[in-house]
Amino acid sequence: MDRRWWALAATATTVLVIGLDTTILNVAVPDIAVSLHASNAQLQWFADSYLLALGALLLPAGLLGDRYGRKRSTVVGLVVFFLGSLWCALATSAGSLIAARTMLGVGAAVLIPLAMSSVVVLFDAAERTRAIALLGISTMAGLPLGPIVAGILLQHFWWGSVFVVNLPVIALALVAVVLFLPETTGSRGRRLDVVGILLTSFGLLAATYGVIEGPERGWTDPLVLGGLVAAGVLAAAFVWWQRRDRGCEPVVDPVLWREPAFRYGAVTAAVASLAFFGAMFVLPQYLRGVLGEDALGTGLRSVPMVVGLFVGLRVTMVLLPRFGARVLGVGGFLVGALGFLVGTRIEVDSGYALTAAWTILVGAGVGGALFCGQNGALAALPRERAAAGSALIQVLRQVGSVAGIAVLGALLNAAYRSGLRTGLPAELSDALGRNVATGMAVAVQSASPSLEYAVRSAFVGGLTATMWVSAAVCGLGAAMVWRRLPDGRVVAPHDGGPVSAESAYADEPGTR
Numbered sequence: 001m002d003r004r005w006w007a008l009a010a011t012a013t014t015v016l017v018i019g020l021d022t023t024i025l026n027v028a029v030p031d032i033a034v035s036l037h038a039s040n041a042q043l044q045w046f047a048d049s050y051l052l053a054l055g056a057l058l059l060p061a062g063l064l065g066d067r068y069g070r071k072r073s074t075v076v077g078l079v080v081f082f083l084g085s086l087w088c089a090l091a092t093s094a095g096s097l098i099a100a101r102t103m104l105g106v107g108a109a110v111l112i113p114l115a116m117s118s119v120v121v122l123f124d125a126a127e128r129t130r131a132i133a134l135l136g137i138s139t140m141a142g143l144p145l146g147p148i149v150a151g152i153l154l155q156h157f158w159w160g161s162v163f164v165v166n167l168p169v170i171a172l173a174l175v176a177v178v179l180f181l182p183e184t185t186g187s188r189g190r191r192l193d194v195v196g197i198l199l200t201s202f203g204l205l206a207a208t209y210g211v212i213e214g215p216e217r218g219w220t221d222p223l224v225l226g227g228l229v230a231a232g233v234l235a236a237a238f239v240w241w242q243r244r245d246r247g248c249e250p251v252v253d254p255v256l257w258r259e260p261a262f263r264y265g266a267v268t269a270a271v272a273s274l275a276f277f278g279a280m281f282v283l284p285q286y287l288r289g290v291l292g293e294d295a296l297g298t299g300l301r302s303v304p305m306v307v308g309l310f311v312g313l314r315v316t317m318v319l320l321p322r323f324g325a326r327v328l329g330v331g332g333f334l335v336g337a338l339g340f341l342v343g344t345r346i347e348v349d350s351g352y353a354l355t356a357a358w359t360i361l362v363g364a365g366v367g368g369a370l371f372c373g374q375n376g377a378l379a380a381l382p383r384e385r386a387a388a389g390s391a392l393i394q395v396l397r398q399v400g401s402v403a404g405i406a407v408l409g410a411l412l413n414a415a416y417r418s419g420l421r422t423g424l425p426a427e428l429s430d431a432l433g434r435n436v437a438t439g440m441a442v443a444v445q446s447a448s449p450s451l452e453y454a455v456r457s458a459f460v461g462g463l464t465a466t467m468w469v470s471a472a473v474c475g476l477g478a479a480m481v482w483r484r485l486p487d488g489r490v491v492a493p494h495d496g497g498p499v500s501a502e503s504a505y506a507d508e509p510g511t512r
Helices: 003-036 040-068 070-090 094-122 125-156 166-180 194-217 222-242 260-289 295-301 303-343 353-379 383-423 426-432 436-445 449-484
Strands: none
Touching (some): 003 040, 003 166, 040 070, 125 353, 194 222, 260 449, 383 449
16 A cells, blocks of 8 residues: 555544443443442533534644644544543543543544544545545544443453443554655645634534433423524524625635535535434334344344445445446445335334345445545545544534434434323333433342233334334435435546645745
8 A cells, every 4th residue: 555545544543432432431431430439410411522623623633734734633533532541441530531531522523624624635536436535434443442442441451441342442543643644735725714613613512512412401401592592693603604705714615515416415425424323323222122132232133234334435436436426325225225114014022134135135225325425525625625624524524423322212212202101100101211220220130021911012112113213314325426416436526626646745935
């Protein structure tokens, strides 16, 4: 491999660790709760602090990476993520761990858009599809592998080991980035739009908080409503501000957003992320609550979705030059919809085979649609806006992921609690209704097989409801792709397009 692929391998390793960190914490939470004497609210903030920092800083981080150097910014992001992981492992209180997780979110916000921008900067159209597929697999593969890694580590070491495992990988990636990733920058002709950066950061922070807290607190809670209203106001203020040309470098380039390939490619990736992460949220609860798997077994039985994802990405990559993004994107969403429809056939006693079937179909279909959208959006990016444009794609994907978890999670909980009320006394259904894990724990303690069956049956009812909604989302995604997404087989040359390998590694100073 030449230096470009070594550089991409380093960034792919980085996003793999970020994907692992997204789910690895869930398995370690019981051990952390006991060791740090954490409250339920603090347990929730272990995850939410990371997501809030990530959501708020993605766009500014991409803009700053373009302006001050993508290699320099990647090194800073890796150092921040390394120090955050070390801090997490050594934390001695819940407050300290929350602060450390926030630091991890800051590092991830820097690294994610810069990883995608390296594809635009280093690879031409012929090689870019392979590079995007590698990053896509690295990002998604970490999600189900997190529980597997955490289960193995917690069997032999203390809870901090789930963060220590990041350190050698990040250190290796740091060395590879320093050695192989060239320094590239965008245009510095105009000053930074500080007001735009603040509006987007606080707007995304408020929106992420509202969507995260909505299912738990209730959508009418003052804090939730306040966050969502503030996000809407800040978004409107940002649009108004962006329409005034004040000689600043725009946070969201309106010329770029008007490009159909970028706009609809990014929206396609967001819809695919909504469906995928909604499924990833529901699946572990079903495996643990209904099938009775432990953390390690849950991770292992989540692997078929990643296998399907790999197959979907690979097949789409091979067929894209022949059939184009529109046909393959529609096909991917329809395969995903078929997988969710298969999931609606699950019953309490169905076993694992049917679950493996629907997860493979969903992974393959949604993964193919995601690849078509993201590939089309990245292909439309000019070199000087690579990191900022990649950040906007990732923001939309992040919004789609959080919305998928929040909306489908709220639907799942509502249907689950409704199912409990139909066959049980109100006071008992309330005690069981927090979530399926708590419900099963109460049912097992009561030594009542009928109560255990009632909990499982209620959760399967909620699962079925989410499957129908997810299938509908895939259907809407297919319709949008067919009507709006450019074909993608022929990409016209773009002024300031991807830099060649020779110029990327040249020694001339300044903008490359």
